[in-house]
Amino acid sequence: LYDRIVCDVPCSGDGTIRKNPNVWNLWNPARGNHRSSLQLKIARRGVELLAQNGLMAYSSCSINQIENECVVAQLLKEFEGSLELVDMSHKFPGLRFEGGLATWCVFDKEMREYTSYAQVPETLQSQMLPYMFPDERNRHLNLERCMRFLPHYNDDGGFFVAILRKTANNSQSSTKRSNAKLYEETEPTTEISRPVTTYASEPFTIMKKFELNSFGGSDLKDLNEYYGLDINTENVHHFAKEDGSPSKFLYYMNDSLTQVIKNNREALNEVGLLGAQLAKKTALKHPKTNYQLRSDAIWWLQHQLNSEKRRVVEVSRQDFDQILSHREISTQEVSSELRQALIEKDFGLTLLYLEEYDMMLPIVSSATSLQLGITRVSQKSLCGLFNIACHS
Numbered sequence: 548l549y550d551r552i553v554c555d556v557p558c559s560g561d562g563t564i565r566k567n568p569n570v571w572n573l574w575n576p577a578r579g580n581h582r583s584s585l586q587l588k589i590a591r592r593g594v595e596l597l598a599q600n601g602l603m604a605y606s607s608c609s610i611n612q613i614e615n616e617c618v619v620a621q622l623l624k625e626f627e628g629s630l631e632l633v634d635m636s637h638k639f640p641g642l643r644f645e646g647g648l649a650t651w652c653v654f655d656k657e658m659r660e661y662t663s664y665a666q667v668p669e670t671l672q673s674q675m676l677p678y679m680f681p682d683e684r685n686r687h688l689n690l691e692r693c694m695r696f697l698p699h700y701n702d703d704g705g706f707f708v709a710i711l712r713k714t715a716n717n718s719q720s721s722t723k724r725s726n727a728k729l730y731e732e733t734e735p736t737t738e739i740s741r742p743v744t745t746y747a748s749e750p751f752t753i754m755k756k757f758e759l760n761s762f763g764g765s766d767l768k769d770l771n772e773y774y775g776l777d778i779n780t781e782n783v784h785h786f787a788k789e790d791g792s793p794s795k796f797l798y799y800m801n802d803s804l805t806q807v808i809k810n811n812r813e814a815l816n817e818v819g820l821l822g823a824q825l826a827k828k829t830a831l832k833h834p835k836t837n838y839q840l841r842s843d844a845i846w847w848l849q850h851q852l853n854s855e856k857r858r859v860v861e862v863s864r865q866d867f868d869q870i871l872s873h874r875e876i877s878t879q880e881v882s883s884e885l886r887q888a889l890i891e892k893d894f895g896l897t898l899l900y901l902e903e904y905d906m907m908l909p910i911v912s913s914a915t916s917l918q919l920g921i922t923r924v925s926q927k928s929l930c931g932l933f934n935i936a937c938h939s
Contacts, residue, residue: 898910
């Protein structure tokens, strides 16, 4: 058993809409309904593996109550008398968040609201389960101790956290939930003892200095100079392949995470992911850098990129719409002002800056064509936000 467990469950991700506009294009209420039962199963297993007086952090990057308070409420009901929510409101002075909710609405994909399970059509009963509907018991579970981080509160993303303490090992909880029949008919009626499985991931190598690895001493310097960045070598690392050679992706960690890794390096032999993707080694021959910034990295590097403007070109709304609506267009299809600006940048990866919306759009330019540097899904989402036709 474990004294501390982090249960960060797979979710709809609707809280990440500021950094991931694709979420808006694909969002509907059913995305939370589909994930809730899996989240509950994962969280339930976490509680089973928790030692008495141990703490479990249940979290998701969603702000949908069906994925959050609903799951926590059901856990508290299943493990009644042996699980409680911990009040963390005094632990983070200056960090703004809302308390959890004791009641919520249940919708289907078409935004039709259901106030009880009896109203749910048979065709939807596999995704909208009885426990998803709030009841009076919720008001006595201290759900206000959950923490709802809204995107505009701390200038970050939406997030949900609940800290749960296991106060006793209650062997009756499994029997109670089996008899309650709140889940799929395939749920077993008796507790099954199963071993804890661990999953090993590829080992990683921290790149404390670029000179100490096969990338070569000038690579990060070239990347910084080409894009006008000031990234510290200690904040960048790569994952090693099975043969020990570095992968083609570079990952970035902020100062706090870098310090944690440095202080605990001996204990961290294997990880699944560490940091955010920064750049990818490209097969294209380029005289100034071997790496191309990842489109996701451009969003969080935008202000640093904009201060130097090494690879930034301001663009009109007309040119912006024309480029965004196509995967590739001829340079003759944009304004002469933009063509001249790209020539002065010596073509290559260029970041088009639209001042009206304070946003950047990556492209790869040449003397004859402009290629969009974002995924088709991101393109479709942005076209929808700007209300322009998408010719992907």
